[in-house]
Amino acid sequence: MGIKLVVGGKAYEGWQEVIINQSLDHLVGQFNLVISEKFPGHSEPRSFKLGNSCDVGIDDKKIITGYIEKMDISYDRTEHQIQISGRDKLCDLVDCSYIGQNQLIKLKIKEIITTLIKNEYENNSFDISLDVDSSVSSIMSSEETDFIVNAGDTIFDSINKLCKSRAILPVSYGLSNKLTLTRAGTNVKCVDSLVLGKNILSGVLMESNTERFSLYKMRGHGTNSTSEKLSFLYSECESEDKYGTDLNIPRYRPYVKIIDKETNIEQCNLFAGWERNIRAGQSRSYRYTVQGWKQSNGNPWTINSKIQVVDPFFEVDQILLISEVEYKYSESGGTTTTLTITPVEKFELIENPLTKITTVDDLKLHATPEIGKLFNK
Helix, strand or coil: CCEEEEECCEEECCCCEEEEEEECCEEEEEEEEEEECCCCCCCCCCCCCCCCEEEEEECCEEEEEEEEEEEEEEECCCCEEEEEEEEECCHHHHHCECCCCCEEEEEEHHHHHHHHHHCCECCECCCCEEEECCCCHHHHHHCEEEEECCCCCEHHHHHHHHHHCECCEEECCCCCCEEEEECCCCCCCCCCCEECCCCCCEEEEEECCCCCCCEEEEEEEEECCCCCECCCEEECCCHHHCCCECCCCCCCCEEEEEEEEEEEHHHHHHHHHHHHHHHHHHCEEEEEEEECCECCCCCECCCCCEEEEEEHHHCEEEEEEEEEEEEEEECCCEEEEEEEEECHHHHCCCECCCCCCCCHHHHHHHHCCCCHHHHCC
16 A cells, blocks of 8 residues: 655655645645655655645545645754645635636626636736535526625635525545535545444544523514514524424523524524524534554545444434544554544535525425434433
C-alpha cells in the first residue's frame, strides 16, 4: 500500500506522515505530507514548487487533487525534512473575491453560480466547473432571481447565500475542479457499515445541549392560514403539533426567532420544526477510526455518504451521515481513516419562507421529529 504525491506526472513516495481532511463544514479539502529531502526511487532532489497542481492518493486511488500551497524545509545533523501542505482546487472560491459586475439580474440560479465560479476578468478566469446533481437540478434551472454581490464577500460567501435559502448544499469531493451542488446524504451509500467489534478501532461520542431548547417559536409578518391579513403574526408551536417542541430537553428553555420575510402560520411551523431538528443534529456527533483508507470494495470513504452504524456501547443502530473524513498515515500507526458521523438533519436545509406550503402533509414531510429516535436517553 503506497502513498503517492503526483506532480507533473511524476510520483513521489516514501512519505513518513500523511493527513488528508475533507468536511461538509468546510468547502475545501486539505492535505499535509512529511518526508525526507530525497525520495525513494529518485536520485535527484525534489522538483515540485509552490503553486504546482498535484494529486495525493493511495496505490492507484486518487483521494484529493489540489495545489501545493506551503512548504517547510528543515534539517539537522541526521536528516533533511520537507513538509508539504495544500488544499483542493476549489480553494480560490474560499479565498478570492468576485471581480465582475456585482448586479446579476434576472438570471437562473445555475447561471449566477456559473458566473461566480468562472470569475472572468479581462483574459483571466478560474478553471472551475459546476456539477448539479438530480436532487437540485429543477430549482437550479427553473427559478430566476436577482442577486447582488456584496463588496468584501468571498465568492463562496455569495454561493453559500444563494444555496442556503434554497436547501442546496455546495460540496467539494476533492477529486477534480468541480463544485457539486446537492442535498445532504445524496452521495453513494457506503458499502461497509461501522460495527463495534468488527471494524471500529475506536469511537468518541461528542454531545452538548447548550444550543438546544425545549420550545421553538417563529414569529413574522404575513397572512394566516385563511389568507386573512394581519399586522403582526406569530405561530406558537406547542407540543401537540410536534413542530416546535423538543421532548428531549426536559428543562423549560424557550427560543424565539423573527422571520424577516412575509410568511404565514404554516411556514412558521415549518421553520420551528427545522430549527429544532437542525439544532438537535448539531448537538450530537460520533468520531470513529477504522483501519485503512478504503472500504471492502476498494473505494475510499467519502463525505456526504450515508452509513449504517451499529454501536451498542453508544446505543446506536441507525443510518447516519459521514460529515468529515480524515485519512492518516504514519510509520508507527499505518493507514487509518477517522470518520465524523452526524444525523443527516445537521445539513438538511429548508427553503425560505416564500416557499409555498399548502397542507399539513407538506409540513410533516419537511419537519418530522425523526431525530428524536437517536437522542432519546
